[in-house]
Amino acid sequence: MTPPPEVRIKDLTVVYRTPAGELPAVSRVDLTLSPGTITGVVGESGSGKSTLALSLLNAVQPPGRIAGGSVEIDGLGDVLRLGGESLRRTRGSRIGYVFQAAQNSLNPLKTIGGQLLDLGRSHEVDDLRGLVREAKDLLARMGMDGARVLDSYQHELSGGMRQRVGIMLALVLNAKVVVLDEPTTALDMITQATILRIVREIHEERGLTTLVITHDVGAVAEVADTLAVMYGGRVVEHGPVTDVLGSPEHPYTQGLIRAIPRLTGDISLARALPGRPPTLGTLPVGGCVFRERCERRMEVCETVEPARTDHDGRSVACHAAPLTPAKHKEFV
Amino acid sequence: MTVIINPEGVGDPLTGPATTTRATLRRNFWRGVWRVMRRKPSRMAGVAIVALFALMGVFGPLLYPGHLPRDDNALYAAPSLAHPFGTDFEGTDVLALVVTGARYVLLTGLATALITVALGTAIGLFAGFRRGRWDTALMRLTDMNLAIPGLPLLLVLSTVWKFTGPLEMGLVLGLLGWGGIARAVRSQTLSLRERGFIEAARGLGLPTTHIIGRELLPGMAPYIAMNMLIAVTGAVYAQVGLFFLGVLPFESNNWGVMLNLAVFNGGALTTPAALPYLLAPLLAILLLTLGIVLIVDAMDEIFNPRLREE
Numbered sequence: 001m002t003p004p005p006e007v008r009i010k011d012l013t014v015v016y017r018t019p020a021g022e023l024p025a026v027s028r029v030d031l032t033l034s035p036g037t038i039t040g041v042v043g044e045s046g047s048g049k050s051t052l053a054l055s056l057l058n059a060v061q062p063p064g065r066i067a068g069g070s071v072e073i074d075g076l077g078d079v080l081r082l083g084g085e086s087l088r089r090t091r092g093s094r095i096g097y098v099f100q101a102a103q104n105s106l107n108p109l110k111t112i113g114g115q116l117l118d119l120g121r122s123h124e125v126d127d128l129r130g131l132v133r134e135a136k137d138l139l140a141r142m143g144m145d146g147a148r149v150l151d152s153y154q155h156e157l158s159g160g161m162r163q164r165v166g167i168m169l170a171l172v173l174n175a176k177v178v179v180l181d182e183p184t185t186a187l188d189m190i191t192q193a194t195i196l197r198i199v200r201e202i203h204e205e206r207g208l209t210t211l212v213i214t215h216d217v218g219a220v221a222e223v224a225d226t227l228a229v230m231y232g233g234r235v236v237e238h239g240p241v242t243d244v245l246g247s248p249e250h251p252y253t254q255g256l257i258r259a260i261p262r263l264t265g266d267i268s269l270a271r272a273l274p275g276r277p278p279t280l281g282t283l284p285v286g287g288c289v290f291r292e293r294c295e296r297r298m299e300v301c302e303t304v305e306p307a308r309t310d311h312d313g314r315s316v317a318c319h320a321a322p323l324t325p326a327k328h329k330e331f332v
Numbered sequence: 333m334t335v336i337i338n339p340e341g342v343g344d345p346l347t348g349p350a351t352t353t354r355a356t357l358r359r360n361f362w363r364g365v366w367r368v369m370r371r372k373p374s375r376m377a378g379v380a381i382v383a384l385f386a387l388m389g390v391f392g393p394l395l396y397p398g399h400l401p402r403d404d405n406a407l408y409a410a411p412s413l414a415h416p417f418g419t420d421f422e423g424t425d426v427l428a429l430v431v432t433g434a435r436y437v438l439l440t441g442l443a444t445a446l447i448t449v450a451l452g453t454a455i456g457l458f459a460g461f462r463r464g465r466w467d468t469a470l471m472r473l474t475d476m477n478l479a480i481p482g483l484p485l486l487l488v489l490s491t492v493w494k495f496t497g498p499l500e501m502g503l504v505l506g507l508l509g510w511g512g513i514a515r516a517v518r519s520q521t522l523s524l525r526e527r528g529f530i531e532a533a534r535g536l537g538l539p540t541t542h543i544i545g546r547e548l549l550p551g552m553a554p555y556i557a558m559n560m561l562i563a564v565t566g567a568v569y570a571q572v573g574l575f576f577l578g579v580l581p582f583e584s585n586n587w588g589v590m591l592n593l594a595v596f597n598g599g600a601l602t603t604p605a606a607l608p609y610l611l612a613p614l615l616a617i618l619l620l621t622l623g624i625v626l627i628v629d630a631m632d633e634i635f636n637p638r639l640r641e642e
Contacts, residue, residue: 057535059534059535088537088538088539089537090537091534091535091536091537092535092536092537092538093537097532097535097536099528099531099532099535100528101528104527104528104529105528105529105531105532106529106532107529107533107547108529108551108637108638109550109551109635109636109637110550118538118542118546119536119538122536122537122538122539122542123537153637153638155637155638166532169532169536170536
């Protein structure tokens with residue numbers, strides 16, 4: 001088995017063309033996915049999570065444009081420099097992608113098997129029988145009857161089954177880098193837990209490097225090894241998941257965790273973050289992007305964008321953070 | 333679109349021997365079509381009518397001698413057993429005229445439908461998928477095509493160009509008629525291309541030609557098939573109208589020629605003698621339209637796997 005590849009996102013900037021000019025959705029993001037780990041990315045809607053994930057495939061659609069930076073994957077080089085045929089071949093066979101709302105990402109007019117064969121032919125798989133066997137194994141691995149699923153149309157499968165089929169299609173060509181965009185959205189709690197367990201298990205079995213995009217902090221706590229918190233197109237905090245959730249250093253991460261209602265105890269203890277998430281248009285141009293909602297705002301935040309500071313394998317971008325690491329012991 | 337699985341499960345890697353029988357039953361496209369057709373008797377009637385006309389077009393002229401026999405003693409004869417729809421001004425059997433005339437009419441209709449649908453679909457798909465500059469240019473072209481009044485242009489064209497055969501006629505009608513389909517296919521493409529499964533296909537590295545041809549196009553298949561059938565009737569009306577107005581040379585047997593001769597030579601509107609001569613081609617057009625409309629009803633169910641199954 002080939003070792004899991006490392007993914008290095010460096011200085012990545014993605015802009016969207018709007019009537020008000022080109023606005024950055026992802027702004028100078030540095031993020032390294034260590035080989036064989038699951039990295040979670042959390043953030044509010046519009047924080048640039050999905051755009052970041054699409055950049056890994058170099059699949060940002062117009063009016064979006066990757067304005068700078070690089071995404072280097074071991075054995076592939078810089079994905080952003082690929083184009084045309086080589087890019088197409090990379091997608092699916094080297095980088096597996098499970099799309100947001102994977103329940104809708106199957107063709108309603110074709111059987112799953114038909115779509116699997118399409119995928120195989122597009123990537124010039126000679127041994128289609130082997131591909132089908134592989135698919136059946138994967139489906140069985142995820143607790144489904146492979147023969148039946150391959151013979152079904154998407155309307156004959158439940159939401160959780162479709163999600164698993166999406167994961168199967170992303171893995172069946174033996175991709176080593178897997179991106180899951182909101183893998184548990186719109187699924188019930190039990191199915192969510194099952195999907196997360198499957199992601200975890202398959203990740204370990206196949207030696208993958210996985211990126212999970214979500215806005216569900218609970219889900220990410222369950223599945224990820226490291227966690228990146230995004231706000232306003234920037235990675236504001238990044239580190240091992242237990243550290244980031246156990247003792248968050250960035251005021252935004254602290255606010256996010258405070259906003260989670262506890263299963264036990266008083267629900268009213270959960271406090272929403274003040275203010276509203278920025279849109280591309282309302283994002284502050286200079287200074288810290290979070291300052292308007294921040295309780296520790298200082299003068300320097302108005303003018304200087306906080307630099308990333310690293311310590312103990314984690315990093316945070318906040319002027320106030322290194323001084324006052326708040327402990328949140330009550331969070332498991 | 334179909335996944336046809338042969339009984340032994342040899343040719344297709346999808347199924348093992350255990351599931352083949354059921355899979356064969358469920359996944360055969362034509363079996364599904366047959367099932368959809370059987371659901372309503374009206375659809376079967378439509379199929380029967382269209383099949384009848386198709387046979388007429390293919391074999392009709394073979395049933396009769398090259399020059400239809402005349403009978404000077406039976407000009408404008410009333411309907412009888414020998415002549416179910418009477419005879420024309422030369423004593424030729426009207427039924428024979430309708431049957432032998434079907435080939436010209438249907439060939440034109442078919443050629444028109446093929447050209448209309450092929451051009452309209454290609455232009456609509458391309459414009460909708462590419463968007464941007466190509467879209468703008470192609471849609472202005474479509475606007476022009478839609479704005480040109482068809483019949484007057486045909487009248488003008490017919491003065492300078494004698495359409496010599498059904499295929500030429502179909503070509504001209506087809507080139508005039510693709511605008512509506514292009515417009516509609518483009519809007520469908522614009523809507524479908526934003527759907528999740530298209531994004532997923534792109535993300536899984538399927539080639540663009542595959543995405544357009546195998547993912548987008550089948551979604552519009554019922555609409556396109558429906559338009560194709562309706563284009564046949566449109567072409568039949570247009571050419572019969574042209575022949576009826578007498579702007580084209582009467583070189584061969586055609587329903588429009590019959591209508592023209594019945595009205596302007598036979599005085600069918602004033603005397604009852606030529607009435608069967610007028611009504612027979614009209615009845616043929618009516619029946620053909622009816623057959624097509626009855627089949628169109630089934631299109632959505634045929635192409636939607638959810639409705640196709642039991």
